[in-house]
Amino acid sequence: MKILVLNAGSSSHKSCLYEFGDSLPEQPLKPLWEAQVDWASQPGMAELRVKTVDIPSYETVFPSVSRFEDTLRLLQTIWSGEVPVVSQPGDIDIVGHRVVHGGRDYQESTWVNPAVKAEIAQLATLAPVHNPVNLQGIDIIEQCLGTVPQVAVFDTAFHSQMPMAAKVYPIPWQWFEQGIQRYGFHGISHQYVATRAAEILHQPLTDLRLITCHLGNGCSLAAIHQGHSIDTTMGFTPLEGLMMGCRSGSVDPGILLHLIRHHHLDAQQLDTLLNQESGLKGVSGSSGDMRQILKQAAAGDGQANLALAVYIHRLRSHIGSMLAALGGLDALVFTGGVGENAAPIRAAVCEAFGFLGLNLDLAQNMQSPCDQDIATLDSRVRVLVIHTQEDWAIAQECWRLSQSPQKAVVTTHVP
Ligand SMILES: Nc1ncnc2c1ncn2[C@@H]1O[C@H](COP(=O)(O)OP(=O)(O)O)[C@@H](O)[C@H]1O
Ligand SMILES: CC(=O)OP(=O)(O)O
Ligand SMILES: [Mg+2]
Numbered sequence: 001m002k003i004l005v006l007n008a009g010s011s012s013h014k015s016c017l018y019e020f021g022d023s024l025p026e027q028p029l030k031p032l033w034e035a036q037v038d039w040a041s042q043p044g045m046a047e048l049r050v051k052t053v054d055i056p057s058y059e060t061v062f063p064s065v066s067r068f069e070d071t072l073r074l075l076q077t078i079w080s081g082e083v084p085v086v087s088q089p090g091d092i093d094i095v096g097h098r099v100v101h102g103g104r105d106y107q108e109s110t111w112v113n114p115a116v117k118a119e120i121a122q123l124a125t126l127a128p129v130h131n132p133v134n135l136q137g138i139d140i141i142e143q144c145l146g147t148v149p150q151v152a153v154f155d156t157a158f159h160s161q162m163p164m165a166a167k168v169y170p171i172p173w174q175w176f177e178q179g180i181q182r183y184g185f186h187g188i189s190h191q192y193v194a195t196r197a198a199e200i201l202h203q204p205l206t207d208l209r210l211i212t213c214h215l216g217n218g219c220s221l222a223a224i225h226q227g228h229s230i231d232t233t234m235g236f237t238p239l240e241g242l243m244m245g246c247r248s249g250s251v252d253p254g255i256l257l258h259l260i261r262h263h264h265l266d267a268q269q270l271d272t273l274l275n276q277e278s279g280l281k282g283v284s285g286s287s288g289d290m291r292q293i294l295k296q297a298a299a300g301d302g303q304a305n306l307a308l309a310v311y312i313h314r315l316r317s318h319i320g321s322m323l324a325a326l327g328g329l330d331a332l333v334f335t336g337g338v339g340e341n342a343a344p345i346r347a348a349v350c351e352a353f354g355f356l357g358l359n360l361d362l363a364q365n366m367q368s369p370c371d372q373d374i375a376t377l378d379s380r381v382r383v384l385v386i387h388t389q390e391d392w393a394i395a396q397e398c399w400r401l402s403q404s405p406q407k408a409v410v411t412t413h414v415p
Helices: 066-078 115-126 132-145 171-179 187-201 253-263 268-276 279-284 290-298 303-324 336-341 343-352 360-367 388-403
Strands: 002-008 012-019 033-038 045-052 057-065 092-100 150-154 209-215 219-225 228-231 333-337 382-385
Touching: 002 150, 002 187, 002 388, 012 066, 012 388, 033 066, 045 066, 066 132, 092 132, 092 388, 115 132, 132 150, 132 209, 150 187, 187 209, 187 219, 187 228, 187 333, 187 382, 187 388, 209 303, 209 336, 219 303, 228 303, 279 290, 279 303, 290 303, 303 343, 333 336, 333 343, 336 343, 343 360, 343 382
Parallel strands: 002 092, 092 150, 209 333, 333 382
Antiparallel strands: 002 012, 012 033, 033 045, 045 057, 209 219, 219 228
């Protein structure tokens, strides 16, 4: 069975094709084909990278027509590129998508049908950076693969069983009744790395208290008790919690009132400021990219150093809050582009939790660890670096659904 995964994001679309046998493998499969189209590196241009089992990687840069057309071009390389991996589009059996906001109704993955698409569209008001592009991904597949069954895998689903105390905002109760609550995001990643952490530690997940730190462009933490998310830092939207690349994370809501009253900013302006002009980018005044910030900070740039200091301060304080929710900690897990690659950030975080008996092996921390325990032997808390594999987790969900008796409902465009 050939399962295609499309992870349509705000600045890039990533995709993988897996071939499954009769059973679910224990280890992640190597994709037959993987590709990414990126619009962030050069204005007006699309950068396409493709890799297959037979060729290491090739890259093409071309003038972007539209995200829709550029992504069709990416997908066509599966059957008509330099090294096609299937003979025709019809060879693909299922397509899985990461969908960021599933609201209250989607507590697990689901086959896509017109009603599901309509709900994803409706939830776009709560995840304006993400849901519209996720939906576009589904439309692109309809256009090039016709009636192939599609699956939506939600980033909110893993957090849907959080206790009410973690879900409810201290605001008038009728708002909760209208759906205003903490949902949490990055669930596909938090759940995947928690499962992988148990494997690396050779312990059942049900015995573990974990704090998973997903630190990418978007950043969030999850407190995971016996395999369940019991608290997380993102909330109603992916804007709450940690400081991120370009997003503010939590700020005093009084700031928004002030900006509305005294600076006459409207909703769109606030949205742009908080989602695109804040975080590392806002404080440094230069970049939301952690690699850039670390470089500038090392060169003595004062604002980059301050951005880094705020990032670490907030990361530590939110870890403290997850720690309190768990009442103890067996392992701290780092993942995402920053979590997996930025050794100085991991070191700065771990330093603050030495009082728990957590000891980072500083040498191992510097050696590009991947799916590895980097705490010292005598550390009372393990520290893991795990490469998140959201695409693999989505493919597994597709495979699981395909084994269930529930039939796939063929997708059609919502009028
Ligand atoms: N070697 C590195 N050192 C520090 N930060 C890194 C490194 N590699 C990637 N990053 C950072 O990871 C972030 C992107 O994370 P990633 O998980 O790839 O993004 P996304 O959330 O879009 O999936 C960027 O801030 C980038 O600078
Ligand atoms: C939910 C979210 O913030 O996703 P990302 O990190 O991909 O922006
Ligand atoms: Mg990501």
